[in-house]
Amino acid sequence: MTTKRPLTELQTPALLLDRARMRANIKRMADHVGKLGTVIRPHVKTHKSAQVMQDVIAGGNTQGITVSTLREAEYFFDQGERDILYAVGIIPSKLEAIAALVARGARIKIILDSVEAARLVAEKAAELGLSLPVLIELDVDGHRSGIAPDGDQLIPVADAVLQSAPHLRFRGVMTHAGESYHATSEADLKAAARNERDMSVHAADRLRQAGIEVDEVSIGATPTGLFAEDLSGITEVRVGVYVFFDLVMAGIGVCDTSEIALSVLASVIGHQADKQWAITDAGWMAMSRDRGTANQAVDQGYGLVLGLDGEPMEDFFVARTNQEHGIIESRSGAGDPTRLAIGDRVRILPNHACATASEYDRYYVIEDGEIVAEWPRINGW
Amino acid sequence: MTTKRPLTELQTPALLLDRARMRANIKRMADHVGKLGTVIRPHVKTHKSAQVMQDVIAGGNTQGITVSTLREAEYFFDQGERDILYAVGIIPSKLEAIAALVARGARIKIILDSVEAARLVAEKAAELGLSLPVLIELDVDGHRSGIAPDGDQLIPVADAVLQSAPHLRFRGVMTHAGESYHATSEADLKAAARNERDMSVHAADRLRQAGIEVDEVSIGATPTGLFAEDLSGITEVRVGVYVFFDLVMAGIGVCDTSEIALSVLASVIGHQADKQWAITDAGWMAMSRDRGTANQAVDQGYGLVLGLDGEPMEDFFVARTNQEHGIIESRSGAGDPTRLAIGDRVRILPNHACATASEYDRYYVIEDGEIVAEWPRINGW
Numbered sequence: 038m039t040t041k042r043p044l045t046e047l048q049t050p051a052l053l054l055d056r057a058r059m060r061a062n063i064k065r066m067a068d069h070v071g072k073l074g075t076v077i078r079p080h081v082k083t084h085k086s087a088q089v090m091q092d093v094i095a096g097g098n099t100q101g102i103t104v105s106t107l108r109e110a111e112y113f114f115d116q117g118e119r120d121i122l123y124a125v126g127i128i129p130s131k132l133e134a135i136a137a138l139v140a141r142g143a144r145i146k147i148i149l150d151s152v153e154a155a156r157l158v159a160e161k162a163a164e165l166g167l168s169l170p171v172l173i174e175l176d177v178d179g180h181r182s183g184i185a186p187d188g189d190q191l192i193p194v195a196d197a198v199l200q201s202a203p204h205l206r207f208r209g210v211m212t213h214a215g216e217s218y219h220a221t222s223e224a225d226l227k228a229a230a231r232n233e234r235d236m237s238v239h240a241a242d243r244l245r246q247a248g249i250e251v252d253e254v255s256i257g258a259t260p261t262g263l264f265a266e267d268l269s270g271i272t273e274v275r276v277g278v279y280v281f282f283d284l285v286m287a288g289i290g291v292c293d294t295s296e297i298a299l300s301v302l303a304s305v306i307g308h309q310a311d312k313q314w315a316i317t318d319a320g321w322m323a324m325s326r327d328r329g330t331a332n333q334a335v336d337q338g339y340g341l342v343l344g345l346d347g348e349p350m351e352d353f354f355v356a357r358t359n360q361e362h363g364i365i366e367s368r369s370g371a372g373d374p375t376r377l378a379i380g381d382r383v384r385i386l387p388n389h390a391c392a393t394a395s396e397y398d399r400y401y402v403i404e405d406g407e408i409v410a411e412w413p414r415i416n417g418w
Numbered sequence: 419m420t421t422k423r424p425l426t427e428l429q430t431p432a433l434l435l436d437r438a439r440m441r442a443n444i445k446r447m448a449d450h451v452g453k454l455g456t457v458i459r460p461h462v463k464t465h466k467s468a469q470v471m472q473d474v475i476a477g478g479n480t481q482g483i484t485v486s487t488l489r490e491a492e493y494f495f496d497q498g499e500r501d502i503l504y505a506v507g508i509i510p511s512k513l514e515a516i517a518a519l520v521a522r523g524a525r526i527k528i529i530l531d532s533v534e535a536a537r538l539v540a541e542k543a544a545e546l547g548l549s550l551p552v553l554i555e556l557d558v559d560g561h562r563s564g565i566a567p568d569g570d571q572l573i574p575v576a577d578a579v580l581q582s583a584p585h586l587r588f589r590g591v592m593t594h595a596g597e598s599y600h601a602t603s604e605a606d607l608k609a610a611a612r613n614e615r616d617m618s619v620h621a622a623d624r625l626r627q628a629g630i631e632v633d634e635v636s637i638g639a640t641p642t643g644l645f646a647e648d649l650s651g652i653t654e655v656r657v658g659v660y661v662f663f664d665l666v667m668a669g670i671g672v673c674d675t676s677e678i679a680l681s682v683l684a685s686v687i688g689h690q691a692d693k694q695w696a697i698t699d700a701g702w703m704a705m706s707r708d709r710g711t712a713n714q715a716v717d718q719g720y721g722l723v724l725g726l727d728g729e730p731m732e733d734f735f736v737a738r739t740n741q742e743h744g745i746i747e748s749r750s751g752a753g754d755p756t757r758l759a760i761g762d763r764v765r766i767l768p769n770h771a772c773a774t775a776s777e778y779d780r781y782y783v784i785e786d787g788e789i790v791a792e793w794p795r796i797n798g799w
Binding site: 082125126128149151306308325359364379391417 | 429430431432463486487488506507508509510511512515530531532534535538557561562563596685686687688689690697699702703704707708709740742743745759761770772773776777778779799
């Protein structure tokens with residue numbers, strides 16, 4: 038256990054994780070999904086940390102994990118996780134790494150969305166002596182990959198998987214309602230959640246009507262997970278960013294900025310008095326280049342400025358950045374950030390937790406305003 | 419020495435470095451700056467790699483290095499570099515790390531731009547028994563930090579440094595013409611270079627007229643470094659991204675896309691036939707969220723698609739991304755990226771080399787289309 042340290046002792050920039058806020062976020066999702074009768078398969082792509090994962094599991098109502106890279110699968114396997122869904126379309130060249138994990142005891146489920154992929158992957162799985170459970174990826178909102186739940190490819194792709202037994206084992210369907218990130222009202226969020234659930238259950242029903250057994254119907258995105266009103270027929274909900282939240286999620290009404298658990302600690306390094314700028318050492322490398330709030334009702338620049346107490350500092354935000362410089366302005370112009378002295382510290386809420394956290398190799402965990410632990414995280418592939 | 423390997427053997431996404439292109443870029447800058455009678459103090463923030471640095475030094479006409487983080491200073495010191503300019507405004511809390519390097523034999527120069535900073539830093543330097551060379555940061559184009567070359571703060575800040583001897587030792591002035599990244603013509607580039615040089619020399623002249631000895635006049639940015647026509651009075655040019663170049667630099671006419679040395683190797687993982695999308699495993703995590711070409715004449719999306727041979731593939735570009743998904747479209751709509759089969763590989767040129775490279779922990783160095791080495795790089799602070 039690290040001895041407690043004040044925030045003033047850290048080198049900046051540094052990534053802070055408010056554990057109380059995180060635990061409340063974890064509980065909120067676990068309770069909501071549980072109340073609707075299903076479970077969470079937590080997505081680790083946001084936090085990539087075994088210690089955060091322990092808090093997610095302690096929050097209850099989870100089964101296994103979801104990963105977006107093989108590196109995540111390998112890391113969390115080494116941390117003791119066995120039940121892993123690799124939720125990015127699989128290709129043959131990724132199967133050797135999966136075979137290595139399976140040989141060590143991992144149960145890895147894969148996804149695909151075409152007859153071509155089923156054929157190529159089955160061939161490689163056979164060569165490697167693998168028998169992998171498979172979900173078909175659905176596209177419920179035009180977001181990226183996946184086949185149309187009511188289109189003519191659903192049954193042929195399922196057949197291609199079934200015909201590839203025992204190397205592929207058909208398990209069901211999955212989707213991610215990524216367009217829910219662009220919702221602009223609670224009604225939008227509820228509609229996106231309803232659409233994600235209904236389209237997925239519809240696809241499962243079509244498969245069942247074709248005589249195909251469907252054991253799993255896996256859906257999920259943080260906005261739809263929290264605004265779903267009905268999850269009947271859904272076997273698991275895959276969510277990730279809810280653990281930390283961020284300004285994009287606050288901007289679409291999924292959380293309040295006071296619930297965001299992640300922030301970047303920065304030091305004031307200078308001023309431009311004429312422009313009422315305070316300049317910090319947290320540039321875009323420290324915040325990421327993510328400008329996810331740029332097209333929202335409130336553009337948060339590169340982040341919202343808090344004091345060390347975690348409370349907003351007037352209407353200060355990071356209006357612009359260079360690689361290692363951030364420029365704090367008053368949004369209205371009524372405040373004057375040059376009142377911050379050289380060496381003063383601020384905290385900055387990020388636009389996008391996944392992107393900002395990926396710039397760091399560790400979290401400094403804070404409780405009651407003090408650092409109580411350092412938790413490592415992984416990056417890369 | 420790594421045995422040569424074809425690009426088809428790498429896991430994707432992976433970061434490729436074309437060494438022949440890089441060496442040509444290094445030579446171009448070394449020759450141009452040398453012809454104008456001065457030297458380069460290479461900025462390491464783009465590559466953060468000891469092996470790349472060796473090629474930069476081999477290209478000739480360099481002295482020391484420029485860093486943007488203490489982590490860079492520590493890493494390159496460990497790799498044998500002794501002469502280091504930390505080119506971000508210094509604050510007292512960063513001085514202990516600097517003192518540790520100085521104690522080990524580093525010569526570290528710092529920058530500052532206010533009487534307040536001079537006073538605070540001198541106090542801490544005295545406490546640590548340091549005697550640090552100092553440059554005053556100038557603002558020649560309203561880009562970020564620095565004092566106006568013709569403003570009323572120049573002499574007082576220099577005086578504050580001089581009065582802090584021996585803990586601070588006044589050496590001269592420095593600036594970075596960051597606004598040159600927004601040039602739209604060769605005339606703009608030349609004008610930005612002229613302005614950067616003239617304003618810096620003007621500041622040095624003002625100081626000399628006040629009886630202050632100025633030994634160093636340090637300037638630099640890749641666009642101004644390459645388009646300068648006169649560097650008289652300049653003691654060094656600090657440049658970084660020229661080593662790799664990127665689509666932002668190509669977009670402002672500093673290089674051709676065929677000179678960009680960095681690319682991301684990606685695999686096709688699926689399609690959306692109706693939309694003529696090919697989907698790859700290089701999302702924004704692999705390319706970075708940098709959209710530096712968004713406001714240029716040609717918006718390159720998240721990157722320009724090449725074949726494995728390094729030649730452009732029709733008019734394909736990465737039009738949109740998710741965290742681990744990239745979507746390739748034909749810019750004109752005349753081409754059809756769905757002709758790429760699942761498992762096919764492409765290379766993607768990045769918008770911004772500094773941002774994209776920071777997503778990786780190593781470069782795969784290619785010569786004649788084959789991988790010949792793996793070079794590690796650092797990240798973080």
